[in-house]
Amino acid sequence: DLVVELKTKKYWGTNFSHFTELLAERESIALSQPTVHRILRGTGIVSPKKKKKIRAHWYRKRKDCPGMMVQLDASPYRWLGGSKLPLHGAIDDASSNILGLHLCKEETLKGYFEVARQMIGGFGIPISTYSDKHTIFFSPKGKLTIEDQLEGRTSANTQFSRAMSELGVSMIPAGSPQAKGRVERLWGTLQDRLIQEFSLNGIKDVESANKFMKKYIKKFNRRFSVVPKGEPAFRKLGKGINLDYILCSKISRKLDGGSAFSYRGKYFQLVSGGKVAATIP
Template structure:
């Protein structure tokens, strides 16, 4: 059994022993098995070397690693590393490889560095085009994430070959060796504490391992405003208004309301788009007009017949609805989704 972290010297020695065994055996079956083992060893190193990117922010390699980061818990660590200087620019734990995890990593990059030029990601897992078993565009992670990147001007390049993004693959191996020990020493017992701990640990990691190149220039674009980040890192879901004039979203019902809190009643089967912003606000786009979403309670909180009258509640302040902008227009998102489906069909 060869360790996945074996060095070339170890592989070379094993290959030599296999050849000696193949020469010493008379069994054709055993010889064929040894030949297959030698071919596998050769294929592990059969990928061309690639120089680092010239500029910081030119290429960000991104991936998620599933591992027992603390005893008895399997989490997915979403990470991003700059190809130019090996600096970790974002990291976030989640229980699965999720859109939220990659949005959190992108948020860290935007806040701390700015807008990068390109992401290099894995095509085989979460970064896939819409599959037949996906019931809605909201669950199609690649389309959601790539649409956000499209609106920020970030290119996405995908690969199914792990060696092509070797920088982030080696980062995963290093973190799997070191981070569980650090979490144990810090007495981390849950995923929330682990994500807080990552902030300080990544700084420590970069001080130790990132290259210190004074000549490395940055091509990160200027950091966007928090309002733009909240709008762009949003989850967009298509819905239909039901016969009760409500929108069903995540097993709850909502009325579309104006800034003044006035409900709007639309005919059943009216198409709309639910927008869940990065900071958790829920909005509804109906005919390219934005509305707040007011949850419909399962039971009345106060009975007019049997509860004693209370003081009149203070009038709520007018709530803020952000201006309609390009990422939230239904046609923009629908056209982008259609383009992804067409591209997917062309690649099949």
């Protein structure tokens, strides 16, 4: 039987639901899921999808409108079959749409900035983000600078929280992994499906994976997104605003008497018209 042969050879690692979709997408074989399940189970084939025992916990209701809250997280996993690599991601709380994915060699500010860039470019600026208390998002230092106090801040900024503040996005810390249920479930689904997609499409390196995922997100959202109750709350980036000047690291330095400052062991001097620039004392 062709279906059994394809499952055991070409698509051996896929679960039954994913296999049914791939049959229609790649082999032009349109069968219902119950039919595929019956054929495979009749030959003793079992779906590899793991059934985890879930403990009962408080369920948090979805937000009504897309863009009201976006969950951010990273999942270290053997996405390319070798060593563990963290996949950075953002998922909309109301619709379960993936808003951005980016694979790096380690969990970094750069990875989350890239996810934010994809989100803003494809959907818009959300009202709030929801994440764990990783130091990329929230500073462990409670001490504020004089500038922070004058601006009315109640906690020290990280580079990411500073960027979100410039965009007008509120950041909400999650108290536990269970509180981030939707993004945690996303990782389980991607671990089950994305690895197979990488393999079927010959994806073997980080650069190719990131390029592939930008297209895969659309496919995933068509399959798994839910219809939200309300209209999107995402905001468009204002005209004339360069996102590169926001999603970046900004470091403060003091000028000395010679209109110069040091940064990472190098010395820089402000010059205007071939002369040392005058600065306000």
